[in-house]
Amino acid sequence: MITGKYLVAVSIWLPVAAALLCWLGQSYSLRNIVSYLTGIILAVCALGLFLSGPFDYQPGEIWGLSWNTAISAADFALLALILYIGWRQRHKLIIILAAIQALLLICFDFGLGGSEIEPVPAFAVDHLAIIMALIINIVGSLICIYGVKYIAEHEEQHPVAKSRQPRFMFWLIIFLGAMNGLVFANNLYWMYFFWEVTTFCSFQLIGHDQSDEAIGNACRALWMNSLGGAAFALGLVILLRYGGGDYLSMQYLLSHHTAAGATGAILLAVSMLVLAGMTKSAQLPFQSWLLGAMVAPTPVSALLHSSTMVKAGVYLILRLAPVYAGTYLSSMTAIAGAFTFLAASVLAISQSNAKRVLAYSTVANLGLIIACAGINTPTAISAAIVLIIFHAVSKGLLFLCTGYVEHEIGSRDIEAMEGLADRLPAAATIFTIGIISMFLPPFGMLVGKWAAIESAAQLPLAAFLLVLASAVTALFWLKWLGRMLEGRPGAIAQREIMDSHYIASLGGLTAAAVLLSIFIGPVVNSMVTPAVTQYYFSPGLEANLETIAAGSGGLFSVWPLFILLALIAVAAGFLYQPRKVKNPPVYLCGENAGLPESTVFMTTGENMGEVKLSNYYFTGFLNEARWSRVVNRVGLIMILLLLGVTLW
Amino acid sequence: MVKALMVVLLVVIMAPLLGGLLTGIDRVLTARMQGRVGPPVLQPFYDVLKLLGKEALAANRRQVAWALGYLVLIIASLALFCLGGDLLIIVFTMAFAAGSFVLGGFSVRSPYSHIGSQRELLQMLAYEPVLILLALGVYLQTGSFMVKDLFHQSQPLLASMPLVFIALLIVLTIKIRKSPFDLATSHHGHQELVKGITTEYSGPYLALIEVTHWYELVLLLGLAAMFWTHPLGAGILLALAAFFIEMVIDNICARLTWNWMIKFTWTGGIILCLINLGVIWVLRAGGV
Numbered sequence: 001m002i003t004g005k006y007l008v009a010v011s012i013w014l015p016v017a018a019a020l021l022c023w024l025g026q027s028y029s030l031r032n033i034v035s036y037l038t039g040i041i042l043a044v045c046a047l048g049l050f051l052s053g054p055f056d057y058q059p060g061e062i063w064g065l066s067w068n069t070a071i072s073a074a075d076f077a078l079l080a081l082i083l084y085i086g087w088r089q090r091h092k093l094i095i096i097l098a099a100i101q102a103l104l105l106i107c108f109d110f111g112l113g114g115s116e117i118e119p120v121p122a123f124a125v126d127h128l129a130i131i132m133a134l135i136i137n138i139v140g141s142l143i144c145i146y147g148v149k150y151i152a153e154h155e156e157q158h159p160v161a162k163s164r165q166p167r168f169m170f171w172l173i174i175f176l177g178a179m180n181g182l183v184f185a186n187n188l189y190w191m192y193f194f195w196e197v198t199t200f201c202s203f204q205l206i207g208h209d210q211s212d213e214a215i216g217n218a219c220r221a222l223w224m225n226s227l228g229g230a231a232f233a234l235g236l237v238i239l240l241r242y243g244g245g246d247y248l249s250m251q252y253l254l255s256h257h258t259a260a261g262a263t264g265a266i267l268l269a270v271s272m273l274v275l276a277g278m279t280k281s282a283q284l285p286f287q288s289w290l291l292g293a294m295v296a297p298t299p300v301s302a303l304l305h306s307s308t309m310v311k312a313g314v315y316l317i318l319r320l321a322p323v324y325a326g327t328y329l330s331s332m333t334a335i336a337g338a339f340t341f342l343a344a345s346v347l348a349i350s351q352s353n354a355k356r357v358l359a360y361s362t363v364a365n366l367g368l369i370i371a372c373a374g375i376n377t378p379t380a381i382s383a384a385i386v387l388i389i390f391h392a393v394s395k396g397l398l399f400l401c402t403g404y405v406e407h408e409i410g411s412r413d414i415e416a417m418e419g420l421a422d423r424l425p426a427a428a429t430i431f432t433i434g435i436i437s438m439f440l441p442p443f444g445m446l447v448g449k450w451a452a453i454e455s456a457a458q459l460p461l462a463a464f465l466l467v468l469a470s471a472v473t474a475l476f477w478l479k480w481l482g483r484m485l486e487g488r489p490g491a492i493a494q495r496e497i498m499d500s501h502y503i504a505s506l507g508g509l510t511a512a513a514v515l516l517s518i519f520i521g522p523v524v525n526s527m528v529t530p531a532v533t534q535y536y537f538s539p540g541l542e543a544n545l546e547t548i549a550a551g552s553g554g555l556f557s558v559w560p561l562f563i564l565l566a567l568i569a570v571a572a573g574f575l576y577q578p579r580k581v582k583n584p585p586v587y588l589c590g591e592n593a594g595l596p597e598s599t600v601f602m603t604t605g606e607n608m609g610e611v612k613l614s615n616y617y618f619t620g621f622l623n624e625a626r627w628s629r630v631v632n633r634v635g636l637i638m639i640l641l642l643l644g645v646t647l648w
Numbered sequence: 649m650v651k652a653l654m655v656v657l658l659v660v661i662m663a664p665l666l667g668g669l670l671t672g673i674d675r676v677l678t679a680r681m682q683g684r685v686g687p688p689v690l691q692p693f694y695d696v697l698k699l700l701g702k703e704a705l706a707a708n709r710r711q712v713a714w715a716l717g718y719l720v721l722i723i724a725s726l727a728l729f730c731l732g733g734d735l736l737i738i739v740f741t742m743a744f745a746a747g748s749f750v751l752g753g754f755s756v757r758s759p760y761s762h763i764g765s766q767r768e769l770l771q772m773l774a775y776e777p778v779l780i781l782l783a784l785g786v787y788l789q790t791g792s793f794m795v796k797d798l799f800h801q802s803q804p805l806l807a808s809m810p811l812v813f814i815a816l817l818i819v820l821t822i823k824i825r826k827s828p829f830d831l832a833t834s835h836h837g838h839q840e841l842v843k844g845i846t847t848e849y850s851g852p853y854l855a856l857i858e859v860t861h862w863y864e865l866v867l868l869l870g871l872a873a874m875f876w877t878h879p880l881g882a883g884i885l886l887a888l889a890a891f892f893i894e895m896v897i898d899n900i901c902a903r904l905t906w907n908w909m910i911k912f913t914w915t916g917g918i919i920l921c922l923i924n925l926g927v928i929w930v931l932r933a934g935g936v
Binding site: 419421436440441446450453454457460463464467468470471472474475478479481482483485486487488489490491560561564565567568569571572573575576578580581582583584586587588589599611613615616 | 703704705706707708709710711712713716717720721724734736737740741743744747750751753754755756757758759760762765766769770772773776777780781784787788793842847848852853918922925926929
């Protein structure tokens with residue numbers, strides 16, 4: 001496949017080149033052009049991959065050396081760098097975990113001769129990888145375009161001696177290249193390298209502002225992900241020692257799982273990889289690194305939460321799902337994921353910081369995706385893929401919109417967003433679409449959740465946790481949205497002027513959220529079903545998925561609901577015509593004082609009072625620190641059980 | 649397709665007539681229980697007609713849009729139900745409808761309306777798990793989430809899922825805004841709440857919400873009727889009996905706080921469902 005080869009190369013190398021250009025160029029207009037151009041080329045590449053279909057690719061040599069050797073060298077260089085950072089920050093955990101990884105790699109490369117073994121092909125681009133590439137290159141690129149403008153404004157508000165914008169864009173764009181490498185890699189040793197690169201990029205991005213808090217949280221992200229990295233490396237060593245060189249190929253692992261029956265050692269290695277995925281996807285008890293990552297400028301959060309980083313974790317777990325199908329590991333994964341879905345959703349209720357609500361929601365949804373992988377039926381796997389696609393779009397959109405609003409109103413607190421619908425009507429509309437698309441019909445996330453619950457009926461405990469969590473999510477989303485919609489009688493929406501970068505990224509993602517949901521049928525048929533059927537050979541599956549897609553036989557179909565929603569929007573215009581409808585003052589038991597549109601009232605002793613409104617947060621009962629301790633312990637026990645059942 | 653459209657049309661026309669009539673009967677029976685004569689049975693219709701003729705007052709367009717969303721989405725859920733659709737999707741569409749009602753209450757700057765909306769959200773939190781567990785129970789028992797497949801059952805659902813039915817009665821109390829759970833808005837004005845979510849609605853817009861409540865009542869009683877599909881007459885009687893039980897509960901109970909409601913539904917309601925589902929699951933696993 002001649003063109004495929006170039007598409008893979010461009011997807012990985014173009015971000016590297018673009019990142020270097022941003023760093024060396026040092027000018028705003030250059031970063032601007034580079035981010036737009038890179039975005040367009042990457043999106044075209046991803047579409048090209050989608051059209052070309054799956055293929056394998058084995059790169060040749062570089063200056064007479066095999067790529068494998070180059071990657072080995074780069075691995076050690078990266079670990080040395082992490083060791084240096086750990087030493088400079090006096091952070092023991094980072095040093096220890098990096099040292100463990102280095103020892104494991106030495107063992108792998110020299111002890112077991114891993115550097116000589118090169119499973120072919122190095123890259124295997126299959127249907128799932130193509131879906132991930134589409135997400136990374138389209139959603140990720142939009143975030144980078146947004147980032148150029150955002151970080152410039154960010155520096156105006158928080159001046160620094162020497163501009164750190166080039167550095168910021170460098171790490172932001174190179175992240176996309178590392179993610180592309182990660183999803184295309186078939187050689188697990190290569191995947192491990194890209195895995196470490198994404199860890200390192202996120203460390204650099206979280207610590208961008210260089211405040212004590214930022215550096216502390218960046219270090220936490222680094223050590224937690226290094227733990228995952230160590231688990232990954234241990235998994236590689238076990239695979240090589242007990243399985244042999246062939247097992248380092250993802251394709252081999254996937255195609256020989258039934259024959260091998262995933263014997264003890266191989267399953268143990270797989271459980272290590274699942275653990276690595278869980279740390280990267282910030283599952284309990286590792287969620288604190290992702291919550292700490294909130295200190296970074298918003299495009300970083302958007303990138304980490306939607307198209308990169310955390311999606312690498314669920315990608316690996318989902319990818320390996322056929323290998324551990326039917327084992328206890330699978331059931332435990334489902335239960336651990338479902339528990340995270342519930343616990344993170346409950347914790348989100350107590351948060352008034354918009355970014356923390358979004359972060360908990362991400363942790364929760366990743367838990368749902370992992371639960372689907374653990375349930376491990378064809379329908380559940382399709383649900384997981386649907387959730388990955390739609391979560392990336394909607395969560396990216398919500399983060400970017402939060403960042404935009406934060407720059408406009410100077411706060412990311414939900415209470416400060418009161419009445420946003422009149423102050424920033426476009427942002428409020430985007431928020432409305434984004435929030436509804438996260439959990440309500442007829443949007444894609446709901447279709448995924450629906451399929452998840454339907455398939456979970458096989459696994460009662462997981463199903464029960466999913467049911468509770470599903471009810472909880474509505475609470476924190478709707479009360480946030482409610483704050484933004486609030487308006488005084490007869491208030492007239494202000495004009496809102498948005499920068500072109502924001503229009504491009506927010507507009508693009510809003511359109512994607514709506515259009516992908518409307519055309520979920522074709523999306524499922526052309527992308528999701530092939531990705532599932534390549535590893536799950538089950539008759540009747542096609543028919544099962546058709547119910548989502550076509551809604552045949554009077555089943556659920558998203559079309560009528562979309563038509564109804566459009567109808568509501570239009571009809572509301574007719575029902576409420578500003579000239580014909582009066583706007584009476586708010587009812588305050590007849591004690592209104594002041595202008596009709598105000599909410600000042602006469603209180604005791606001839607004093608005036610102003611109505612103050614606020615959301616319920618239940619901080620008395622839902623004390624975040626206390627509950628985090630509790631759920632972290634449960635999470636830890638689940639992880640230990642997950643590893644325990646494989647050993648046993 | 650034509651048949652489906654006919655069903656939808658029938659639902660749109662017939663359901664509010666039925667719902668309004670049931671509401672009227674409720675008012676008469678409630679009055680009798682309290683030793684009053686009560687209004688004529690058709691009083692709800694007179695009320696709505698009068699509201700429609702009143703002046704249109706509203707704070708802003710989104711307040712009206714969300715009220716309309718509430719109506720349209722409840723009709724959509726009812727239509728899906730009558731077409732024999734997927735129970736989970738029906739529950740989720742109902743959740744969107746309730747969410748739309750909540751957002752309408754949030755769209756104004758009224759303290760009463762906001763308290764009502766916050767409480768309605770807590771009510772959703774209270775009943776949503778029970779409704780989804782009900783759908784799961786139906787799946788475990790019949791092997792399908794589809795309402796229409798219930799009609800192929802020889803044995804009524806009530807026989808295998810009696811505890812879930814009791815849990816549904818709790819949900820009904822919350823959903824049709826009866827004491828002890830009329831926390832978000834109620835049929836009577838209350839001191840701390842005035843009229844809750846609907847405080848800032850009046851005239852034709854309030855009529856819209858009243859009519860939506862009628863549709864919702866029919867849908868909820870439909871869920872109760874689902875427990876006895878053969879003969880359907882038995883199911884209808886079952887639903888009417890459930891409705892009567894709700895009236896009695898309404899008249900013998902005082903309002904309770906939301907804390908109590910959450911504790912009650914998350915322990916009582918959910919445990920009832922779990923025991924019932926557990927038994928079904930064990931029996932099925934045992935091949936009985």
